[in-house]
Amino acid sequence: MTKHRAWQDQLSRKQMLGILAVLDQCEESGGGHAFKEGLVDAISTYFGVRDVTFFHGRTFPDIFDDPAPLLTGAASPLLPTYHDRWRDKDIFALPLSRRVLTTSGFASLDELSHLPSPQRSYVVDYLRPHDMYTASALHLPLADGEALIGMFGTVRPWDESDLVAMRVLARQLRTRTVTVAAAEQPVDPLKGLTPRQFEVAELVSDGLSNSEIAERLFLSELSVKKYISRIFDTTGHRNRSELAIAVLRRGHRSQARRGQGPHRLAPEVT
Template sequence: MTQSTLVDSPGSAPISSPRRRPRRPQLPHADYQRAFDVLGACADARSLPDFKEQLLEALQTTLDVKHVSFFVGATFHNVFGDARPVTEGHTTKMLPEYQERWSRYDLFGTPAATRQLVTSGVSSLSELASMSTLPASATAYVRHFLVSTWGMHSATALRVELPGGHSALVGLFDTAADRIGPRELATLRVLNPQLSAISRHLPLSRRPGSALARLSDRQREVATLVAEGMSNAEIGETLSLAEDSVKKYVSRVLGVTGCQSRMELALLVRAGG
């Protein structure tokens, strides 16, 4: 699609008329449930760091996306320069090369992607490739960095509003080109305003307090069961979680509390923090 086809067609509302809000997509019941699962995982976040970790984990589990990232900027346009983003999966390994060479050419910093992210909160490589010709620099970013170097054929960005007018860009990447399809994109677009409603009112840093006080409710449940001597499989059965999810929770809990082992965490819990 050429640039000229992106403007209003003849017979559309005059340019001076009020801008119409994008129609919210209608989802099948199963996709609404996925959206509720993500929101439920983030609802008890007590700070922006908690929200980052809980959102990425929820997206990985719910949408089955392995490689995710969370970049923050004072404005949308400098979000790509975040020096310390949260990364999971291969995005951790991708980060040094991205920061050194590719951040200025990011696909989601192009005008077409910016329009999508501002109007609907979501943009994807598949949509952008089908509706417009990408700048040569963004094409090189996709071809040489995402595909050739890392084998990432699927790329999606979710924009989230943060306190103080800051912006976040959540990246979802996968080796399968159809991992984030139309249904997943529609689910993310329903999630976008709800996630922003949660994140806009969170403190930017964790409040001072005991190590256990910094845990989310679910993380505290996992820590308690670890202290009771349960294995990951037993914790998963008790909390209705996949064992891989339990492993991630335990890793997060160890990181937040500063414990080096399950035994050290158990002692901390038993001592009451």
């Protein structure tokens, strides 16, 4: 019986360091435009990708309508043409691509066989005339929607270890970006909370129920309900999930500012 090789054994030292460097950049940039620029630049630098793009939307279909994506290299001047002629023919908007991307976080053109005619035209008439012979994408869940990181190049194919490296990178990034917002967030929505209200908000983010919070803080459930109602009024959040994400995002930014040392790669879940 052939023993399955662990992904750590399939990657070179350079690929491992590249993954760590991209994760470091993701942590340091916080969110907003700095996050987009840092991630795009890190992927281009450490994985040798010529053209990298960052599209963002509230939902997966909205990604392709991003009015102001971040584009680099040969892709930079193509946005008007893309919006006018090609966004509905994008290979990564196909149902198969969406399933692969939202499940594993990474998909490449080579994995998409039997393209429909509009998507074949996208490859032949849009990508190749601009020297984009390779195309891959990372999908990231974000605090304010979803993002697609497009990666395009000339003739450099992804070999098996490259594919493994990108899938590992996708898995690691996706555990971190759920608390990151791609849109600019100049105002901390939790800034106006009192210390006691913020304490309640943290317990909400920990998944505690009103009765559990009341027991923890020696309050009545009615008092907890009033606290949470005032917290929603102050922050503008509509439900406990949005509040929890805001608390986690603030903690994430605080950790990034303090510096957390080298990252450890999370083990692969099989």
